Amino acid sequence: MPLVTTTEMFKKAYDNGYAIGAFNVNNMEIIQGITEAAKANNAPLILQVSAGARRYAKHAYLMKLVEAALEDTDLPIALHLDHGDSFELCKSCIDGGFTSVMIDGSHLSLEENIKLTKQVVDYAHDHGVVVEGELGRLAGVEDEINVSEEDSSYTDPDDVQEFVEKTGVDSLAIAIGTSHGAFKFTGEPRLRFDILEEVERRLPGFPIVLHGASSVPQEYVEIINKYGGEMPGAQGVPEEMLRKAASMSVCKINIDSDIRLAMTASIRKFMAENPGAFDPRQYLAPARDAIRTIVGHKIVNVLGCNDKI
Ligand code: G3H
Ligand code: 13P
Ligand code: ZN
Numbered sequence: 001m002p003l004v005t006t007t008e009m010f011k012k013a014y015d016n017g018y019a020i021g022a023f024n025v026n027n028m029e030i031i032q033g034i035t036e037a038a039k040a041n042n043a044p045l046i047l048q049v050s051a052g053a054r055r056y057a058k059h060a061y062l063m064k065l066v067e068a069a070l071e072d073t074d075l076p077i078a079l080h081l082d083h084g085d086s087f088e089l090c091k092s093c094i095d096g097g098f099t100s101v102m103i104d105g106s107h108l109s110l111e112e113n114i115k116l117t118k119q120v121v122d123y124a125h126d127h128g129v130v131v132e133g134e135l136g137r138l139a140g141v142e143d144e145i146n147v148s149e150e151d152s153s154y155t156d157p158d159d160v161q162e163f164v165e166k167t168g169v170d171s172l173a174i175a176i177g178t179s180h181g182a183f184k185f186t187g188e189p190r191l192r193f194d195i196l197e198e199v200e201r202r203l204p205g206f207p208i209v210l211h212g213a214s215s216v217p218q219e220y221v222e223i224i225n226k227y228g229g230e231m232p233g234a235q236g237v238p239e240e241m242l243r244k245a246a247s248m249s250v251c252k253i254n255i256d257s258d259i260r261l262a263m264t265a266s267i268r269k270f271m272a273e274n275p276g277a278f279d280p281r282q283y284l285a286p287a288r289d290a291i292r293t294i295v296g297h298k299i300v301n302v303l304g305c306n307d308k309i
Pocket of ligand 3: 211
């Protein structure tokens with residue numbers, strides 16, 4: 001099956017109260033772990049690539065790996081640019097075969113964000129590609145950009161209709177209290193479901209995206225800390241909150257940090273228990289298995305997108 005866009009996936013997810021997982025990919029083992037889990041659970045899938053991942057692995061390698069995953073699984077898979085920061089980057093991904101791009105103008109004024117997003121939408125739609133925009137600003141680290149808590153801001157529901165109408169975007173990422181990375185809350189986790197409800201009221205039937213949605217399983221943090229890591233205080237979004245969001249208008253849930261944690265915990269443990277190991281396949285195979293396990297858990301117990309093909 002060729003790559004698909006997210007249009008059909010989101011429509012079914014919205015109508016049936018579940019969400020599609022959008023998992024960040026950087027190399028072969030990550031792509032295999034994620035796609036094997038989706039295949040085992042008969043789940044539609046979004047594989048997403050950040051600008052940093054594209055620099056790390058190179059566009060051509062990622063395209064070929066995703067092509068291999070399509071051939072291997074025959075799943076409906078969308079290939080998405082995560083946090084595109086310029087028209088040129090979005091255009092390059094569209095020209096290079098991606099079926100979905102995000103243009104993240106969330107740091108701009110509303111007017112400038114609309115202008116940039118519309119420019120990307122016009123080009124993308126001419127090429128059969130869908131676009132995710134963003135309003136409101138998440139805290140946390142992504143690539144070289146580190147947004148402090150003071151600089152983050154919730155999405156203003158008063159802006160969403162104008163943004164969607166003027167840009168023509170196909171989905172909208174909003175900020176309701178999640179953040180990127182493994183340190184999301186210092187106290188009680190709290191998400192602004194009132195904002196999500198108000199956005200849903202203003203944009204009925206429109207797919208919403210939740211970034212920063214890793215739940216940071218403590219079992220991984222404990223393993224990492226036990227074997228020399230330093231992640232005290234790591235805390236993610238409770239899974240019941242993600243399930244609630246998925247049952248509402250959230251159709252795409254972005255997960256990267258949990259995959260990093262699964263992989264790192266597995267490799268740290270393996271190396272500590274097998275100090276003589278030096279064949280990368282010895283530690284990358286269990287790391288890939290750990291990714292398959294966490295992604296399978298997300299699909300079935302958090303997103304609810306299993307058996308939706
Ligand atoms: O939201 C950002 C993703 O976690 C990607 O992270 O830019 O370090 O690849 P990255
Ligand atoms: P996490 O850091 O919570 O996994 O969020 C990933 C993300 O939003 C990618 O765009
Ligand atoms: Zn993000």
